[in-house]
Amino acid sequence: MSGWEDHSDADDDGNSVFGEAPLPPAxxxxxxxxxxxxxxxxxxxxxxxxxxxxxxxxxxxxxxxxxxxxxxxxxxxxxxxxxxxxxxxxxxxxxxxxxxxxxxxxxxxxxxxxxxxxxxxxxxxxxxxxxxxxxxxxxxxxxxxxxxxxxxxxxxxxxxxxxxxxxxxHIAELEIEAYGRAWIVDAFRDTFISLPMIIFMDAFGLFRNRYRSMMGIYMTTPAQCLRDRMKRSNNFVLSRMLDKGMILRINGENRFVIAPVLCFTGDMPQQNENSGILRPNAGKGCRSCLASIAQKGDLDFDTVALGRYHYSQKQIREYGDTLPPTAKKKYFQEWGMHENEPAIFKLTPALDIIQTRPGDPCHSEYNGQAKQSHNLLMRAILSKPGMRRYFQEFVQFPAPTGWSTRQSPLNHLQSWSLSEAGMASVLTPLIMSRMKLSENDITLNFFAAMRGKFREDTKTMKLTIPEILVHCFAMMAKSNAITCARKISEHLVRMQGASFSGVDSSTLGCAHVLLSLSG
Structure with a gap:
């Protein structure tokens, strides 16, 4: 999405295709x-x-x-x-x-x-x-x-x-609900300028003191590349009037300008706050679905039938606000929601309160999938001899220029930063290939479980258990490379499509296999 100037709903002759007024897409x-x-x-x-x-x-x-x-x-x-x-x-x-x-x-x-x-x-x-x-x-x-x-x-x-x-x-449904059909039809009858925005919100600790924090809000235009969006001069203040659209005097002419917020970005706890959902460690702390803490590991959880949706969340909040204080607090806790809705609901009334708070890939993929899969590798997959061989290759393996030093996965895995977990996720399949992972490097229980799971693949495709294991980690590394890339290129998409034919090459499939086999 980028900023543009448009002659709304006009044909080749500049006439409205609807004759009298545009029809909103909702x-x-x-x-x-x-x-x-x-x-x-x-x-x-x-x-x-x-x-x-x-x-x-x-x-x-x-x-x-x-x-x-x-x-x-x-x-x-x-x-x-x-x-x-x-x-x-x-x-x-x-x-x-x-x-x-x-x-x-x-x-x-x-x-x-x-x-x-x-x-x-x-x-x-x-x-x-x-x-x-x-x-x-x-x-x-x-x-x-x-x-x-x-x-x-x-x-x-x-x-x-x-x-x-x-x-x-559809976002157009929410815009009509928030601002009214008459306003939209009249505003977009003539030419207009659109400048959509992305807002990043997060609380930063002052002087490394967690009891002193300051909320940072950055508003940038997605029309710019990441490097330009990071510049201080390209950050702006939030305005509800521009989200709705208003007449501005530009170069001596009155122009209708709309600068809507496309979405809010931030880390996982902040995005939960932006959606009015409790923290991720709450009883129902997922802002996308209603999974409880006990159900978070269920990869077959029905996130459609038990998902969180814009209008459903609004109905819950409207009903909860009618309850007395004690019952209200209990009711919202059962749904994993804050008692009071966030102020940004009023600042951006035309946004889906769930869909426009996307997940932060660095937290979910690096601190989540990458770190947990590495923890699984060290605790359940590698045998003691395999762990020693892996560690020796890990500390000696060359990293690309500019990458920081990585802490030992043996003693400091739990204190890895996001970047360390991300770097390790990319290097792990390369290290496993370089050390020529063998059957002796895998624990007996995990090896037996994999042999039972991939019995047909080892016969028909002539693949060994170590090769399949390396492939699973390679697919997760490819997924991280695409998800957290600064831009999506055709090369990355083709790279993700490359896999062993017949083996479940999806990231979810690989993660599901490793988790199920580890017990």
Whole structure:
């Protein structure tokens, strides 16, 4: 995303393609019939939906509740239903707690199509219902109108139908909710200047005294490269007026300028604070899902059905604010939330309070995956002879120019900094290859577990257990190199794709294997 100047919704002649006013991308749109026929396998029970150019929620499907449901009612042209699950749709329907109404529409999110604004005929008066089956029980006044609302989402990949409350709203939906449709339509009728921003927030200790901290807030434009964003002169103050947009006098002309905040960045504890979630060591301290401390190691945890979502979090907070003090405190603790919402909720009302607080890759990948996998290597994988050989190679292995000295993994692993853990994650597979990791370097229990797990791979692919182990650490190193790179290049993407064919080469797969085998 970068700053740009645009003539909003204009055709080649400079005229508005909508005739009178632009249509925000969060609306359900009616497209030209010939375009719709090309996008969807339409019949009387299927309607095209969102003109959301970068959002996968692209189709509204009106599902007839009959004894059988044709597969093609769910899928765009070119997609085929799963051959091994002919009853998928009915299984999903029969498993619903609240049955589908006869004319209910579903939002299909598996794929999306790009639709030109010129092909949009009008806005359809259909909106999303984020209250249905949310975290707070519905009151008696709740009424669902299947003609004007969509309350469920269809996902063929997951083979389920879930409430819209378990979805991420489009940023345009939140902008309309925060500032109003009339303001947006009027503001973007003419030319405008857009300067999106990224905000970094963190508390810094003064004089290395943890009891004296100062909150640092840096606001930069993502249009610049990382080197320019780091310069002090390119940091700005936060302004809610610019987030909404305002008229400024520029070079003698009145111009509409909008400088919205795209997201907030920071380390894991700070991002939890920015989302109104308790610290990571709390009972439910994950800002992305509702996993408890005991469930944090469960790599199969359903983060979709048990995830945190913008509107769900708002419903929880609105209900909790109505409770008396003691009950309120207990209620929010059970949900892993602070009693009082952060001030930035009011500064940036048009941002998703979950999605716009991304994880910090240095903390999650270096201090998390890299450090823990190295700890696993030293404590569970390497035998005593293997540990001695690894340590000798570790202290002698040459590092790239500019890399700092690394502390010993034998005695100082727990005190490694983020950078040390990151450097070690890259060097570990190289060191293991250089020392020619052998079967004697691996503990008997772990070797037996790996031989059972990869029995077919060792036979068909002629791979040894040490080679597979090195490959697992190599894939994690490649993932770290891409995730924490200053920029993503085609070379890095190709590098990530290189792997042993047939072996689970995903980072999650490698981590899952190592954790499960270590017990």
């Amino acid at each position: 609306n359900i749109q009616q497209v030209a019939e010939q375009i719709a026929q090309g996008l969807l396998n339409l019949d009387e029970s299927m309607e095209p939906a969102d003109d959301e150019f970068d959002n996968p929620d692209s189709y509204s499907v009106e599902l007839p509740v009959e004894d059988s449901v044709p597969d093609e009612d769910f899928l765009p042209i070119g997609d085929a239903p799963p051959d091994d699950d002919p009853g998928l749709e009915m299984d999903a329907i029969n498993g619903l707690e609240t049955p589908l109404s006869r004319s209910e529409k579903l939002l299909y999110e598996d794929s999306f199509e790009y639709i030109s604004p010129k092909n949009i005929v009008s806005r359809v008066e259909i909106s999303m219902d984020y209250i249905f089956e949310g975290p707070v029980a519905l009151d008696n006044a709740y009424v669902f109108n299947d003609k004007t609302h969509i309350r469920r989402i269809l996902n063929m990949a997951r083979k389920d139908i879930r409430p819209a409350a378990q979805s991420r709203p």
